[in-house]
Amino acid sequence: TNIGSILASVNPYKPIPGLYNVDAVDLYRQHRLGELPPHIFATANECYCCLWKRHDSQCVLISGESGAGKTESTKLLLKFLSAMSQTSLGAPASEKSTHVEEAILES
Numbered sequence: 001t002n003i004g005s006i007l008a009s010v011n012p013y014k015p016i017p018g019l020y021n022v023d024a025v026d027l028y029r030q031h032r033l034g035e036l037p038p039h040i041f042a043t044a045n046e047c048y049c050c051l052w053k054r055h056d057s058q059c060v061l062i063s064g065e066s067g068a069g070k071t072e073s074t075k076l077l078l079k080f081l082s083a084m085s086q087t088s089l090g091a092p093a094s095e096k097s098t099h100v101e102e103a104i105l106e107s
Contacts, residue, residue, distance in 0.1 A: 002038040011069035035089035
């Protein structure tokens with residue numbers, strides 16, 4: 001669930017098919033925060049949009065206990081932001097993955 005730009009999520013400890021795929025990235029890229037069900041991509045999109053609107057740095061705080069999914073949440077945020085940056089550069093869909101993106105996501 002979310003309250004404004006605060007997202008409270010629970011680690012299901014199992015994969016949920018389709019929840020974080022390219023279609024989900026495309027879906028949340030096209031909507032503002034609150035228009036679709038709560039999702040980490042909605043939070044990432046809000047951050048990305050505010051970065052461009054305000055021309056100021058943005059911060060995402062991810063917290064939780066050990067095993068809560070902080071590392072996975074970080075990877076998902078970076079996945080969304082890298083997809084958005086590739087789209088803003090006008091890269092074709094076949095070239096949306098770059099060496100820089102891969103290095104960031106692997107980190």
